[in-house]
Amino acid sequence: MAGKDDAHDGGCRDENAFIARQFEAHRAHLQAVAYRILGSRSEAEDAVQESFLRLMRAEADEVANLRAWLTTVVGRVCLDALRSRKSHRHEPLELEAEAVATEEGVDHDAVMADAVGVGMLIVLETLTPPERVAFVLHDLFNLPFEAIAPIVRRSIAAARQLASRARRRVQGAGTRVEADRERQRELVSAFLAASRRGDFSALLALLDPEVVLHADATAVAMSQARAGAGTPMLTREIRGREAVAETFKGRAQAAQPALIEGETGLVFAPGGVPRVVFDFVVEQDRIIEINLIADPAHLAVLSVRMGA
Numbered sequence: 001m002a003g004k005d006d007a008h009d010g011g012c013r014d015e016n017a018f019i020a021r022q023f024e025a026h027r028a029h030l031q032a033v034a035y036r037i038l039g040s041r042s043e044a045e046d047a048v049q050e051s052f053l054r055l056m057r058a059e060a061d062e063v064a065n066l067r068a069w070l071t072t073v074v075g076r077v078c079l080d081a082l083r084s085r086k087s088h089r090h091e092p093l094e095l096e097a098e099a100v101a102t103e104e105g106v107d108h109d110a111v112m113a114d115a116v117g118v119g120m121l122i123v124l125e126t127l128t129p130p131e132r133v134a135f136v137l138h139d140l141f142n143l144p145f146e147a148i149a150p151i152v153r154r155s156i157a158a159a160r161q162l163a164s165r166a167r168r169r170v171q172g173a174g175t176r177v178e179a180d181r182e183r184q185r186e187l188v189s190a191f192l193a194a195s196r197r198g199d200f201s202a203l204l205a206l207l208d209p210e211v212v213l214h215a216d217a218t219a220v221a222m223s224q225a226r227a228g229a230g231t232p233m234l235t236r237e238i239r240g241r242e243a244v245a246e247t248f249k250g251r252a253q254a255a256q257p258a259l260i261e262g263e264t265g266l267v268f269a270p271g272g273v274p275r276v277v278f279d280f281v282v283e284q285d286r287i288i289e290i291n292l293i294a295d296p297a298h299l300a301v302l303s304v305r306m307g308a
Helices: 002-024 027-038 041-057 066-087 093-102 109-113 118-124 129-140 145-152 156-170 174-197 200-206 217-225 241-248 296-301
Strands: 207-215 237-239 256-260 263-268 276-283 286-293 304-306
Touching (some): 174 256, 174 286, 200 207, 207 217
Antiparallel strands (some): 207 237
């Protein structure tokens, strides 16, 4: 019996050692991703270590492409770290960046050899956490938006918008970024007003012909439970501006403007507690996508500031 237990323990040790060797083959890549997102070597190392721990806890069938899986995990860990940083300000960025740039005698392979400069880090600090993650993963590591979207828990179009705004900020087009945000604020405000007064024509004018409304499972269930109270009946996806306009015509009476991850959106928040977030994606002066988020776990990680 003891022999069987020893054999089992030995098998586990061999499997763990094999996983560890696979992980080490991707460590430099993960360190590069985490450092460029966070701008802090110590935080990057913590994020990479957390991704290793999650790998050790994962089921084998979860990991078809190890590099992609680990990149997704470290991206999520970094996003959480950025959000935490916004709530608890830490050591000044300039000091930490200088320490990375001037430290002697440390072997960090290509990760630290191509360190992000202080100026870039300062610009990245002006981005929202999802913008920063989307920009770094797409523009610096060529990760497709299909892979970035689940990391930032947004649609593909929304992830693309995040990276686009971040890119313009990094390139020094801050005025245009602010103009984009002001235009989104105007469109969302006009959408809310048209929805409340039941102005179908005004809603159509604000929506792209191919606009899509996404609702998560919780939002769909809420609409079904409140159908008799005038709540629009939702499905997981509604396409086309006529259908979307009809869904919102005469609605949104209790919604109010809010900043959702730094972007203007709407929120239904009875008693000041967000229950449903309306996340908008805008392109070329039209609303191309609306995402209704009601899942409590998702709401818990979103930055929502009412009164935008």
